[in-house]
Amino acid sequence: MTHDMTESQDKIMQEDTSWRVVEQRLYDRDCPDDLTTAVIEAVADAEDVDLLDVKEPPLYEIVDIGAIEDCFFGPNEGEERGNSVGSVDFEYRGLRVTVRSDGWVQVAEATAQP
Amino acid sequence: MKYTDAASPTPESAPVDPNVLELDFAFEILDNSRRRYLLYALGANRRWTLAVLATKLVAWERGTDEMDVDRKSADRMYTSLYHVHVPKLVDHGIVQFKGKRTIARTDDANQVFAILERVGASLDSELEKHASRKYLKENDT
Numbered sequence: 001m002t003h004d005m006t007e008s009q010d011k012i013m014q015e016d017t018s019w020r021v022v023e024q025r026l027y028d029r030d031c032p033d034d035l036t037t038a039v040i041e042a043v044a045d046a047e048d049v050d051l052l053d054v055k056e057p058p059l060y061e062i063v064d065i066g067a068i069e070d071c072f073f074g075p076n077e078g079e080e081r082g083n084s085v086g087s088v089d090f091e092y093r094g095l096r097v098t099v100r101s102d103g104w105v106q107v108a109e110a111t112a113q114p
Numbered sequence: 115m116k117y118t119d120a121a122s123p124t125p126e127s128a129p130v131d132p133n134v135l136e137l138d139f140a141f142e143i144l145d146n147s148r149r150r151y152l153l154y155a156l157g158a159n160r161r162w163t164l165a166v167l168a169t170k171l172v173a174w175e176r177g178t179d180e181m182d183v184d185r186k187s188a189d190r191m192y193t194s195l196y197h198v199h200v201p202k203l204v205d206h207g208i209v210q211f212k213g214k215r216t217i218a219r220t221d222d223a224n225q226v227f228a229i230l231e232r233v234g235a236s237l238d239s240e241l242e243k244h245a246s247r248k249y250l251k252e253n254d255t
């Protein structure tokens with residue numbers, strides 16, 4: 001399934017939208033890949049496309065992913081995890097991405113209202 | 115999107131007032147080993163393809179040879195560079211996209227390079243050496 005960010009989809013993204021998690025993975029701070037890669041991989045899997053096909057927009061334009069990483073998972077390699085507990089949601093390519101401080105990255109798609 | 119507009123300079127990419135380039139910003143840029151690696155590489159060679167940089171960086175982080183880096187790992191690194199680290203450098207006027215897959219350092223980057231040279235070189239010399247090194251038949255253009 002592909003998700004193009006169209007105006008009509010933009011309008012769906014209102015408060016009353018309900019979301020269904022379609023992809024999730026546990027981000028491991030100790031593995032060499034960073035949170036950016038974990039998020040984009042989860043999005044690529046949710047869209048069923050190749051990792052390198054997820055290019056626009058660059059995540060940098062949507063969210064400060066480095067700040068989320070520092071906040072939840074500690075500022076640098078080798079240091080202890082950040083103390084913050086909680087989760088951050090943002091919308092990317094029409095999907096809702098949730099990063100939780102326990103390391104779960106979830107990608108949800110909007111579902112039609114009954 | 116500043117980042118894809120790099121080919122057509124806007125007023126924003128006009129010469130930067132040196133006072134704007136304060137230390138805080140430079141250290142923010144340098145506070146990440148992947149970005150430092152990119153800068154060292156760009157110091158040695160003004161222009162690189164992202165795919166080559168991604169492969170080199172995986173090799174550096176794993177302590178293996180570039181030839182031994184599998185495609186999947188290189189793609190994951192490419193993703194990290196493409197989505198965050200390169201846009202950050204572009205945003206700060208240090209790097210420009212030349213086409214979709216190639217980046218080049220700008221002339222505005224000199225201050226960051228000067229700091230990197232003074233602060234980083236002694237601590238980071240292995241990283242610098244690796245980043246500066248060419249591999250296979252990669253050339254300057």
